Amino acid sequence: MAGLLTTRVSLIKAIQKTPTCFIAPTQVEIIRNRMGKHWVPKFKKQRYEKVIKVELPDRKRLNNSNDFTEEEQRSYMKKFGIKPYRTDFEKGIVMNCTSDIFEAYVPPEGDGKFSVASKTGFQQTATTIGKKTTSMLSIRKIRSYIEEFSQEAFAEEARDIYIKAHTALAEKDFDNLTDHVTEKAYMAMTHNIKNKQIRWKFIESLEPARLVRARHQGANDQMYAQVTVRFHTKQSLAVYDRFGRLMHGSEFVGKDVLEYIVFERFLTHTYGSWRLHAKIIPPWHPEREPIPTTVVKPVIEAKEEQLPVAKAKEIPQVPRLDGH
Numbered sequence: 420m421a422g423l424l425t426t427r428v429s430l431i432k433a434i435q436k437t438p439t440c441f442i443a444p445t446q447v448e449i450i451r452n453r454m455g456k457h458w459v460p461k462f463k464k465q466r467y468e469k470v471i472k473v474e475l476p477d478r479k480r481l482n483n484s485n486d487f488t489e490e491e492q493r494s495y496m497k498k499f500g501i502k503p504y505r506t507d508f509e510k511g512i513v514m515n516c517t518s519d520i521f522e523a524y525v526p527p528e529g530d531g532k533f534s535v536a537s538k539t540g541f542q543q544t545a546t547t548i549g550k551k552t553t554s555m556l557s558i559r560k561i562r563s564y565i566e567e568f569s570q571e572a573f574a575e576e577a578r579d580i581y582i583k584a585h586t587a588l589a590e591k592d593f594d595n596l597t598d599h600v601t602e603k604a605y606m607a608m609t610h611n612i613k614n615k616q617i618r619w620k621f622i623e624s625l626e627p628a629r630l631v632r633a634r635h636q637g638a639n640d641q642m643y644a645q646v647t648v649r650f651h652t653k654q655s656l657a658v659y660d661r662f663g664r665l666m667h668g669s670e671f672v673g674k675d676v677l678e679y680i681v682f683e684r685f686l687t688h689t690y691g692s693w694r695l696h697a698k699i700i701p702p703w704h705p706e707r708e709p710i711p712t713t714v715v716k717p718v719i720e721a722k723e724e725q726l727p728v729a730k731a732k733e734i735p736q737v738p739r740l741d742g743h
Contacts, residue, residue, distance in 0.1 A: 476501060515688070516601035516696065517643050520681055521634035524647045526701045530677065557633040561644050564686040574628040576693065577648045577682055582621050584608075584695050589619040600695045601683055607697075614661035619654065622673045626651040631679070635686070642686040645696065650678045658710065667710050 476499040480486055487495065496503060562568050584599040588608055597605060632647040654676050656668040683696035 475499075513602050514641070515685055515691075516603055516683055516694070517636075517645075518603060520697050520699070521636050521643075521645050522632075523681075523699055524632040524679060526649075526679055526699065528701070528703045554630075554633040557635045557644065560635045560642075561633065561646075561686065564642070564644075570630045573646065573693075574630055574648060577630075577646070577680070578624070578628045578650070580682065580693060580695055581650065581680060585619050585621070588612075589617040591617075598692075598694075604695050604697060615666070616659040616663075618657040618659070618670045620656075620670075620673075622653040622655060624650075624652050625675060637687075640687055643683060644686050645681050645683045646693075647679055647681050647699065650676070650680060652676050652678075660712075 476495070481492070481495065481501075493503070558568070558570070580599050584596060587593075587596040587599065591612075593609070596608070600608060629649045630646060631649050633644070634646075635642060635644045637643050652675075653673045655670055655673045657665060657670040658667040660666050679699040680695060681697040681699060682693045684693045685691040
């Protein structure tokens with residue numbers, strides 16, 4: 420304390436020597452700047468008693484079940500207020516989307532191959548028009564929640580969602596992917612893409628996107644809507660394995676793709692949005708050939724063949740007649 424006061428006095432004298440300023444010793448207040456101590460030394464004992472030292476549980480010891488018996492572990496956890504571990508694990512419930520398709524649309528066989536002017540194309544058009552009654556009721560229900568909803572505008576919006584979702588999947592931008600696909604579609608789209616490179620490109624639309632079916636389901640407080648959109652586009656897709664070898668498709672050859680994509684929205688959610696939910700594969704569609712998988716070629720060490728060594732035949736000794 421004396422050293423601190425001496426330093427303060429010497430500093431005051433040095434300042435007083437300058438002609439431009441003057442400071443009196445009575446104007447200097449000595450402040451204790453020692454860390455860890457209160458600036459008022461009173462009630463030091465009371466402040467010390469105010470602090471409570473809390474005994475924390477030893478997590479490492481608790482995780483090691485060999486140090487405890489079952490009864491000791493129960494008493495130790497009860498002492499610190501730790502809830503017992505549950506042996507069963509419950510699965511989380513996602514309310515943002517459904518787990519299935521409401522009355523899945525069945526595409527007519529040969530769709531995209533027949534002209535509208537042909538007999539088969541005319542029959543397909545007539546069948547589609549006849550099943551639009553239920554879709555119109557669902558569209559009316561959707562408009563009760565979304566006033567600006569229209570079939571033509573939604574077809575363009577669905578095409579943009581489709582492109583953004585597949586672009587995010589090709590770039591493996593999973594944070595952006597969850598904004599454009601539901602939880603059900605996310606699990607299906609990200610399955611078995613680890614250590615693979617995807618090159619996908621949307622080239623053009625061969626036909627305008629068209630809404631073919633709309634359905635709604637749920638109560639007033641939980642209402643879901645699903646809209647099926649028909650896409651006839653030209654795309655290119657190439658899948659490479661972890662070694663950079665082509666597994667499927669081609670980056671430079673575009674192919675005509677006819678798809679029926681289901682989009683879903685949680686209508687009663689204030690900030691809900693349309694997201695890609697599922698893809699409809701008709702029962703008459705032929706099964707796809709599985710993509711060949713690649714593995715590391717095992718190294719087989721060549722072993723020298725050891726030929727059996729022929730044993731020499733033992734020649735019996737003939738006894739000599741001279742007795743030797």
